[in-house]
Amino acid sequence: MGGLSPEREVSIVTGNSVLEAINGKGLTALPIHVDHNIGETLKSNPIDLAFLALHGTYGEDGCIQGLLEYFKIPYTGAGVMGSALAYDKLKSKEILKFHGIPTADYEVFYKNQRADRGLDLPVVVKPTNQGSSLGVTIVKDENQWEAALETAFAYSEEVIVEKFIDGKLLAIGMSGMKPMPIVQIRPKSGFYDYEAKYTSGKTEYICPADIGEDEADRCRQTAIQVFQVLRGRGFPRVDVILDGHGTPQVLEMNTIPGMTPTSLLPMAARELGLKFDDLVVEILKTAQRDYTE
Numbered sequence: 001m002g003g004l005s006p007e008r009e010v011s012i013v014t015g016n017s018v019l020e021a022i023n024g025k026g027l028t029a030l031p032i033h034v035d036h037n038i039g040e041t042l043k044s045n046p047i048d049l050a051f052l053a054l055h056g057t058y059g060e061d062g063c064i065q066g067l068l069e070y071f072k073i074p075y076t077g078a079g080v081m082g083s084a085l086a087y088d089k090l091k092s093k094e095i096l097k098f099h100g101i102p103t104a105d106y107e108v109f110y111k112n113q114r115a116d117r118g119l120d121l122p123v124v125v126k127p128t129n130q131g132s133s134l135g136v137t138i139v140k141d142e143n144q145w146e147a148a149l150e151t152a153f154a155y156s157e158e159v160i161v162e163k164f165i166d167g168k169l170l171a172i173g174m175s176g177m178k179p180m181p182i183v184q185i186r187p188k189s190g191f192y193d194y195e196a197k198y199t200s201g202k203t204e205y206i207c208p209a210d211i212g213e214d215e216a217d218r219c220r221q222t223a224i225q226v227f228q229v230l231r232g233r234g235f236p237r238v239d240v241i242l243d244g245h246g247t248p249q250v251l252e253m254n255t256i257p258g259m260t261p262t263s264l265l266p267m268a269a270r271e272l273g274l275k276f277d278d279l280v281v282e283i284l285k286t287a288q289r290d291y292t293e
Contacts (some may be wrong), residue, residue, distance in 0.1 A: 002033040003064075005056025006134055006155070014259045015053035021277035022051070022284070034064065042071050049287040050075040051280070052256055057129060060256050061087040069289055076283050078255040079290040082231030086253045089128045089160050092230055096250055099229050101222060103250045104162040104241075109149065111157045117145065122164035125149060127156030138164060138191055167243040170209055172223040173257065173268040174236050175282070179220040181271035183264045184209035200262060207271050215246050222248045234286040235279075237265055 001015025002008050015031060022029040032041055034054060050073050054064060060077075062084035068075045078086060085091055096103045107118050108128075117123070125148040126136040135155035137148035152159040169192060173180035184206040185192055192203065209216065223238040230253050237257040240248040257265040259280070269279040 001031060001053040002035070003054045003056065003059045004035065005054075005058060006130070007056035007059075010258060010260065011053055011055045011059065014055065014263075017259050017276070018051055018053050018280050021280040024277050025281055034059070038064070039067065042067070042073070047073060049073060049284070051284060051287070052077050053259065055256060055258065056134075060254075061129065065290075069291060072289065074287040074289050076234055076256075076287045078231060078233045078236065081290075082233055083255050086230045086232070086236070086255045087129060089126065089252060090158065092252060093160065095229055096226070099225065101225050101229070101250055102247050104165050106160055106162045109159045109161060111153050111159075117161065119161060119163050124162045124164050125152050126160055126162070127152045128158045128160050130155045133192060140164075165241045165243050165249050167241040167249070168209070168211065170211070170219060170240050170242055170248070171264040171268075172219055172238045172240065173265045174223060174227050174232060174238060176234070176286070177224055177227060179223050180265075180268040181207050182209040182211070182216055182219055183207045183267050184211070185264070203262070205264070205267055207267050211242060212246075215242060215248075218246065219248045222250060226250055226253050233288075235265060235283050 001011050003011050019029050019031050030045060030047065050068055052075055054060065058064060060083055062080045065075060065080045065083050069080060085095065090108060093103055093106055105119065109115065122138060122140040124136065124138055135152045137151055139145055139148045149159060169185040171183045171185060186204040188202055219240060222240060226238045232253060237254045239251040241251060242248050257263060259266060266276050266279060
């Protein structure tokens with residue numbers, strides 16, 4: 001838990017929630033706070049498997065997964081390649097486009113190679129390698145454009161600009177290849193930013209989502225496709241916007257969904273009758289490595 005990314009504090013909340021659940025089940029769990037000495041920490045604390053409660057860079061991007069592979073420690077979530085692909089917003093978009101999976105039109109900007117914007121406003125400006133909506137801006141007016149770029153470039157050398165899609169924000173948790181009940185997200189501010197995600201009362205959640213059965217089925221089938229092409233594993237979460245035509249436009253796949261009091265995956269699990277501590281155990285059961293020799 002913890003880690004080195006700007007999402008450290010959220011990761012600690014996730015980690016503590018998971019730790020309490022594991023201990024409550026009578027299992028032995030050790031909290032490991034990740035810093036630059038994580039290699040030495042793993043050497044001095046032999047463990048059977050790792051429940052990854054890390055968010056952001058070094059935690060979701062394949063780095064810690066690669067280290068755990070070297071130590072031959074099974075871990076929860078996607079493998080090295082799956083983590084890297086899903087975390088990089090540009091690479092995941094390219095893969096989605098290649099497979100014909102609906103996702104918003106986009107273009108890429110680089111910090112030291114500015115170019116004219118090709119997409120008409122409104123657009124969404126975001127770093128290619130951050131989570132929790134850090135550095136993300138919805139640009140509706142031309143005078144917001146430069147500030148939005150600067151905000152995103154503070155987190156990444158590479159910025160992705162997407163065509164804004166007006167629709168219903170939905171989250172589809174996955175239990176392996178099986179979609180869980182869909183959660184609909186209604187931020188009271190109109191934008192599901194960091195504050196809306198992690199501040200109680202800032203967002204309304206509806207589960208199951210207030211959508212038609214045909215729309216729900218399209219969302220589930222899309223989530224399965226995303227899981228397959230981005231090498232999902234365990235219990236990831238696929239986020240989409242259901243547009244005005246009933247098409248689920250994919251935003252991303254989160255390989256280590258949050259497990260905080262306001263997190264989406266536990267909401268979906270509750271709809272299935274699965275308590276938080278039982279969900280944690282089910283996630284633990286999926287721990288594995290890419291290489292088993």
